[in-house]
Amino acid sequence: MIAATPPMGWNSWDCYGAAVTEETVRANADYVAKHLKPYGWVYIVVDIEWFQPTASSHQYEPFSDLAMDAFGRLIPAVNRFPSSAKGKGFRPLADYVHSLGLKFGIHIMRGLPRMAAHKRLPVLDSEYTCAQAADPSSICLWNPDMYGLLADQPAARAYYDSIFRLYAEWGVDFVKCDDIAREYPHCRREIEIISEACRACGREMVLSLSPGPAPLEQAEHLKQYANMWRITDDFWDDWKLLLAMFERAEKWCIHTGPGHWPDADMLPVGALRQCYADKGWTRFTESEQRTMMTLWCIMRSPLMIGGDLPQNDAFTLSLLTNKDVLAMETESFCAHPLRRSGEEAVWAAPRQDGTGLYLAAFNLSGKKRRIDLSGEGLSFCSARELWSDRTVKNLSVTLPAHDAAVFLLSK
Amino acid sequence: MIAATPPMGWNSWDCYGAAVTEETVRANADYVAKHLKPYGWVYIVVDIEWFQPTASSHQYEPFSDLAMDAFGRLIPAVNRFPSSAKGKGFRPLADYVHSLGLKFGIHIMRGLPRMAAHKRLPVLDSEYTCAQAADPSSICLWNPDMYGLLADQPAARAYYDSIFRLYAEWGVDFVKCDDIAREYPHCRREIEIISEACRACGREMVLSLSPGPAPLEQAEHLKQYANMWRITDDFWDDWKLLLAMFERAEKWCIHTGPGHWPDADMLPVGALRQCYADKGWTRFTESEQRTMMTLWCIMRSPLMIGGDLPQNDAFTLSLLTNKDVLAMETESFCAHPLRRSGEEAVWAAPRQDGTGLYLAAFNLSGKKRRIDLSGEGLSFCSARELWSDRTVKNLSVTLPAHDAAVFLLSK
Amino acid sequence: MIAATPPMGWNSWDCYGAAVTEETVRANADYVAKHLKPYGWVYIVVDIEWFQPTASSHQYEPFSDLAMDAFGRLIPAVNRFPSSAKGKGFRPLADYVHSLGLKFGIHIMRGLPRMAAHKRLPVLDSEYTCAQAADPSSICLWNPDMYGLLADQPAARAYYDSIFRLYAEWGVDFVKCDDIAREYPHCRREIEIISEACRACGREMVLSLSPGPAPLEQAEHLKQYANMWRITDDFWDDWKLLLAMFERAEKWCIHTGPGHWPDADMLPVGALRQCYADKGWTRFTESEQRTMMTLWCIMRSPLMIGGDLPQNDAFTLSLLTNKDVLAMETESFCAHPLRRSGEEAVWAAPRQDGTGLYLAAFNLSGKKRRIDLSGEGLSFCSARELWSDRTVKNLSVTLPAHDAAVFLLSK
């Protein structure tokens, strides 16, 4: 089964935005292979605008000349991805990532390039043109590149088949499809044909849908057609956004399971926003980063690191390599929020093997706070706190502002 | 802890409506004591209009003369509850129920009787009158008896204190308060003072709020102030209502835990609607009753039997006395819906002791259907289906229309 | 035709609230007869709570003992209306008002007194009881006196017939029915039976509906069943409310005509709020009062003076006795707003006899402002400003903050 546990890896968006280059991707892949692979991190994902030669920040440039082939399929901008020259596309880069024992992913926008429609380019291996597949009134509100497709037209499915076959040739393992997860109901059918093209392309690929919030009432549709989907708009290093994730996590936790994972978005840790004059570092405190990791792991969100990894400091690396915390992603199930107030939240998740229960406590307040978990009615023989790796006698813990603790209670 | 597991018992509404009598209550209590008590059923609840002398069906009579004391407190109508004569109230009936090893409950409406306000009766042990406690613009839309209270006035708290002290004197163990659970936000404060009066009355009582649907976004408030609350409008023996419960159960399951239980309403099984010319029997098929019991148990809803128990047939009794199915109410936790389509639903719930996992399959379609649970990625050593009490080799089951199966997977 | 032009008169609410007495009514009737009758003012209306013995301000007292007869019909509280003693009701006071050449009006609430229902009083000349006519779940949200009626029950029509026949015996010429004009759709049918009872009672009465805002989409229903109806919530001496009336006037002006008049509510001029410690005077400036009178007259709203007339000063009297301005109420038609911005508004209304056009200019800004009406494309031989009674050469006028001018353009 594909995505039997939540996918874990690195994504270029938080650190390089639309301006990611091959050099950056290789450096991060090297880092993952060397430092993170043993902990379950495997996907290396090139995010948006790899086909745009002049992208230089998190901004999109309207009416730019996108790199594409004669069939209206976007290809890497050679100036930014030199190994893609001579029509090789992402194949060389994917080969390199695979050589490290990792998996390779790319970002796409739903639809086809606007110019491919205006030029009426042919759709590969079909009788159709891009003009027949495109819907001139279906556009993305925040990105100027594409027209959405007329999902009920054979031309549309033919176009999606043509790009997924190309991605299969390149060796892509993960596709993050954008401008779609929150575009219900008008994109419902387009999600289906993208999913069908993905599954028919001859290579196993994780299908990830963005941006959120995906509508909760579409949970069963999403579970059927995608492997992961965003549950909020873009997540960044801002406590308000992290706090708001608790409510979303509560609503979506019942839809988590093998092959289908509600996605709380990338982890903005370490070196972020590298394309700006004032190169950035996460604004999250260490406490907040523990809260984020604890929540993402106990709710079993996919984990995609947003920071530029070679710049990691010791704390960031330690955050990403706590085996016991990360074990929740693979060993737990049926996670439940037990309660939440303005000051604190508590979640529980049994281990699948029946040997114990994870119990997480979150201090949502802006002050140091003692949180007492003894009233939850849970019996156990021994308990260990996983961030500190300490055995504890009771389930009362004092936490700094915005910090978290997570216990493994054993029978 | 009060209501440490979901309360289980019998309630008079489905079989006798507003016309319940002492004789009926005693007969059902006798039955519970004799046949059901060993399985966890203990509460005997007298539902609405016990204070109305002329009630004869499920209808309410406007402007009727309600039995009340000199302090505006409703008391049992003596013609219907003879043991309450001479001001004894429900004390003799509660004593009888207790003598059987059971617990006694009553239904109340929020507020005070309209005539108690118009007559400006005094509130016991206070300086206030009922006219000072009542809000003439706060009424129930479906029942003509009461005015809601001005929750911010000391007179209101004094009135609620006066009735809960009376219930404590009577020996009441369970109060089902009506016209309130879905009346957010205007009744939010009234819920709080009812809960406070209940907890301060000197006797432990389960506080149950009706009718639903209680608003999901008030879950934390409900968990704080009540022991159980209705998640839908009145539930009856109609497949459409049962089908609709799946969605509500999915939304509320994360708010289930010791002391606080989302309530899927009474079980309309056996002999119902006994006050009508054509005395009734449940219109649910046996399959549908298994589906209902399986869902209520795996989601850990309180269980209140709605039928007139002495008329039970063998099937109904067997439905209510399956120890292994009922064990989900006390032994499971963290129940999750795994998936739901128009045709089938699947739920899972681990045992708290780590020894196994309950896995329920529901055929929501109108046809016989094979449901395959082997794709859920669950590993186990042995599996037993609990309705048939058979060990099974695999997790594939063929179910009649609207039927359910539930497996206990052991390590 | 009843109400062939907009009704004009005096109403007790703004000056005495729920506490109006016979003495006040007589004093104001005397004043109207002496000073205002020649200008078209004729109705003397006793507003709410004349049946409540202890009313002393603008507040309502819940659960008070209302004066009523043996058939649940409210009668004047004798302590406040001494001439009503010995069952004479409002007949003596109406006789007095008629003797002055004026007309007499009263306020009623839709429905019947709550206690009349609880006591199950008979409905006069019928086989019904008040309990059969009343709907225990139909109440007024701001007044505690009444239950609304079950408009589809014959008992309801019988009750309304019984009160309108009583009003006919008393000599009532005008009924202001409250808690109804904005209560669509649930009171739609109740409006109809009130209107039918009014028209069938044997005496011609203006039927006025309150409070607003009546829903615009019910205009044709209102035109059919009522003679006037409120277009906003209560209007008081506050510039914000006066400013907001312009938008409502624009929307309702097309529904103005003989027999049916959108009502902008009482004129809060002169001595107001007389039941309070700090007896009040209108907070409107003289400019604002001119603006109000100009708008009410050009839109042809009914005019009901809210102040205690014997306390009038010279300005107030002059405001109410400008024959040329008041002529708009009787001589104009087809009024149109020409334009409105945040700073100014302009209205026009032709004279019915074709001899001229009224043109009103309003300075809505908080500063002195020159308003030029020459760009409206209107041709005329001569023009006179009616507040100043001056002939003008051109249609440009400088107005103080919140003031108005109105011109009569002649051919």
Added chain:
Amino acid sequence: MIAATPPMGWNSWDCYGAAVTEETVRANADYVAKHLKPYGWVYIVVDIEWFQPTASSHQYEPFSDLAMDAFGRLIPAVNRFPSSAKGKGFRPLADYVHSLGLKFGIHIMRGLPRMAAHKRLPVLDSEYTCAQAADPSSICLWNPDMYGLLADQPAARAYYDSIFRLYAEWGVDFVKCDDIAREYPHCRREIEIISEACRACGREMVLSLSPGPAPLEQAEHLKQYANMWRITDDFWDDWKLLLAMFERAEKWCIHTGPGHWPDADMLPVGALRQCYADKGWTRFTESEQRTMMTLWCIMRSPLMIGGDLPQNDAFTLSLLTNKDVLAMETESFCAHPLRRSGEEAVWAAPRQDGTGLYLAAFNLSGKKRRIDLSGEGLSFCSARELWSDRTVKNLSVTLPAHDAAVFLLSK
């Protein structure tokens, strides 16, 4: 003042859709000059897609090659408008129309051609490109040609200036701007810069905004920036649409006046839909056409004939040449709906010169019906019905289903 009375003329849409040709325009202009000009009809308007070489019906073709100049300004497709060859644009056709004593109008879409942005064409007489003026996320939902403009960018105003100067060179007298009148609030600013460019271009042009329904609450903005604007979606020869116009007319009538006219859309009379296999004729009955003309004239809507005029029959010509009915457009003002039910409607409008009143009666029912106007309280010396040109003694009229009568009452 431009558009001092409501514009009247002919428009190509109803008969030729997107496929109008120069030949058709000339033929219709000839007809207007010969038969209709004396009655006030003067505008000859070329509707949508005159720049699209392959248009052949009422459909739009996505991704077609639009005729445009080097500055991204659309120009007539030479194959359809031969006189526009050699860069002459609409100048020769406009000259011809002017030579007949008529005025010339064109349709435009807000924004600029998508390809002009993708090609980054320069904006004439500016430092900007079309790519800088265009907003890639602002598109029309029903037409694929254009991008809306970034109204706050100087490039946008520069582009609109460049096209209006071109239209001034061509001799355009009337511009119907589409995809804008109902696009509040996001197009509010774009309306303003279009209006400003129009007024600054050096030639007087009527500015007409489509499609409707324009939002009623934007009436003052529309009055300030446009000369006419649509109050409904496209109007066609369908009784349901005609019936629905009464409600819109009632709401908008107060916003009618010199320079600003709520527009009830083209008159679908005579030969319509000429580009289809089954060439069409209006489906309106003669009665319905009289109702339409009567309503449009008394509400003072602009009048644009939609039929192919050379094919007119005698009835159609008579409908368009009733001087007395058309006089309402120029001689009346302050029109008011007096009442409307499911069966009938009545409107009144005084003559500006004070000599009389127009009174229109509409039979909205599907049956012959007698309508009595004597209860409206109108006094008069003589009355003439204008469609039949007969003097009448009383105001009672019997009308066929869906027919109308209009009286001129004289003093």
